[in-house]
Amino acid sequence: MSLLHLEDVTRTVIPADQPALTILSGVNLTVEPGDHVSIVGRSGSGKSTLLNLLGLLDLPTSGVISFDDRPVKSYSGARRDRLRGASIGFVFQQFNLLAGRTALENVTMPLLYSSGRTFWRRKKIAAEMLELVGLGHRMNSMPDRLSGGEQQRVAIARSLVRGPRLILADEPTGALDLDTGQSVMELIDEVAERTGAAQVVITHDPMIARRARRHFRLDRGILTPVDDPAFEPLTRREMREMAPVESSPVAASEDGEREVIELFRVETEAGEPEAPSETAASAEAETEATPETETETRRTEGTDA
Numbered sequence: 001m002s003l004l005h006l007e008d009v010t011r012t013v014i015p016a017d018q019p020a021l022t023i024l025s026g027v028n029l030t031v032e033p034g035d036h037v038s039i040v041g042r043s044g045s046g047k048s049t050l051l052n053l054l055g056l057l058d059l060p061t062s063g064v065i066s067f068d069d070r071p072v073k074s075y076s077g078a079r080r081d082r083l084r085g086a087s088i089g090f091v092f093q094q095f096n097l098l099a100g101r102t103a104l105e106n107v108t109m110p111l112l113y114s115s116g117r118t119f120w121r122r123k124k125i126a127a128e129m130l131e132l133v134g135l136g137h138r139m140n141s142m143p144d145r146l147s148g149g150e151q152q153r154v155a156i157a158r159s160l161v162r163g164p165r166l167i168l169a170d171e172p173t174g175a176l177d178l179d180t181g182q183s184v185m186e187l188i189d190e191v192a193e194r195t196g197a198a199q200v201v202i203t204h205d206p207m208i209a210r211r212a213r214r215h216f217r218l219d220r221g222i223l224t225p226v227d228d229p230a231f232e233p234l235t236r237r238e239m240r241e242m243a244p245v246e247s248s249p250v251a252a253s254e255d256g257e258r259e260v261i262e263l264f265r266v267e268t269e270a271g272e273p274e275a276p277s278e279t280a281a282s283a284e285a286e287t288e289a290t291p292e293t294e295t296e297t298r299r300t301e302g303t304d305a
């Protein structure tokens with residue numbers, strides 16, 4: 001069973017007063033559970049357009065996209081939104097943190113859409129996630145008081161807090177220096193490995209691409225597997241050697257594995273819900289004040305067939 005499957009996918013847009021523009025054509029890709037895929041391509045090659053399709057934000061003009069072996073087109077818009085919220089985590093170059101909200105509030109945000117025990121325990125779960133990315137001491141900091149690397153860690157905590165099965169990253173290290181970028185990737189890899197999440201990473205950076213197990217190139221909307229020795233996956237030893245001296249908090253924590261498992265077990269755990277710290281009504285008001293998705297990508301006006 002594949003997690004995500006694209007078959008002969010095309011994406012065409014019709015810009016105002018201009019002829020139709022085919023951005024992606026004949027794209028075939030299968031992402032298995034726990035997979036690690038990299039996609040490299042020049043600016044304008046269609047990477048973000050592809051990511052929007054992989055993230056169920058847009059539908060293809062032609063071809064079929066299946067999630068859990070079911071065509072995405074057969075889902076209603078609301079069902080697709082729920083599936084995305086529960087199963088897909090996005091990491092972008094721009095961290096897209098909500099200004100005027102603390103790190104903790106930012107990471108809590110996706111949990112406002114969960115139900116039951118997870119909803120009531122959302123602050124605790126978000127705090128645990130921030131601990132996990134090494135920012136337990138910055139929970140109450142506003143984004144503009146955090147460094148770029150710290151902001152990206154908050155964004156990653158927010159992307160992973162619901163335990164997605166698929167992590168989609170679009171130039172995740174584009175705004176970071178080399179060392180910070182490597183430690184951020186290390187962090188994503190560790191969490192993905194321990195939770196069994198699949199990753200699709202879009203990047204210009206060959207060293208980031210090399211971390212993946214399977215490699216693709218996107219050239220003018222055509223996706224091809226890369227069979228280049230330079231893209232041989234890194235060995236674990238090479239990855240360790242590439243990591244900055246101060247290793248990631250997940251790697252450093254002896255209890256990391258147990259913590260992550262605990263974190264995502266919450267949903268099924270039996271027991272008394274904690275006394276809610278806020279009323280459901282005020283939480284709902286908060287829900288309305290925040291966007292449905294954390295994505296601020298340029299949405300393409302498509303000709304969804």
Ligand SMILES: Nc1ncnc2c1ncn2[C@@H]1O[C@H](COP(=O)(O)OP(=O)(O)OP(=O)(O)O)[C@@H](O)[C@H]1O
Binds near residue numbers: 014015045046
């Ligand atoms: N809605 C749209 N209307 C018109 N053109 C679009 C639209 N969306 C994307 N494009 C064009 O399609 C091409 C691919 O865009 P896309 O954003 O996917 O590229 P990219 O590979 O992510 O580039 P970058 O590396 O610069 O982020 C670009 O030429 C872009 O201008």
Ligand SMILES: [Mg+2]
Binds near residue numbers: 049
């Ligand atoms: Mg892009």
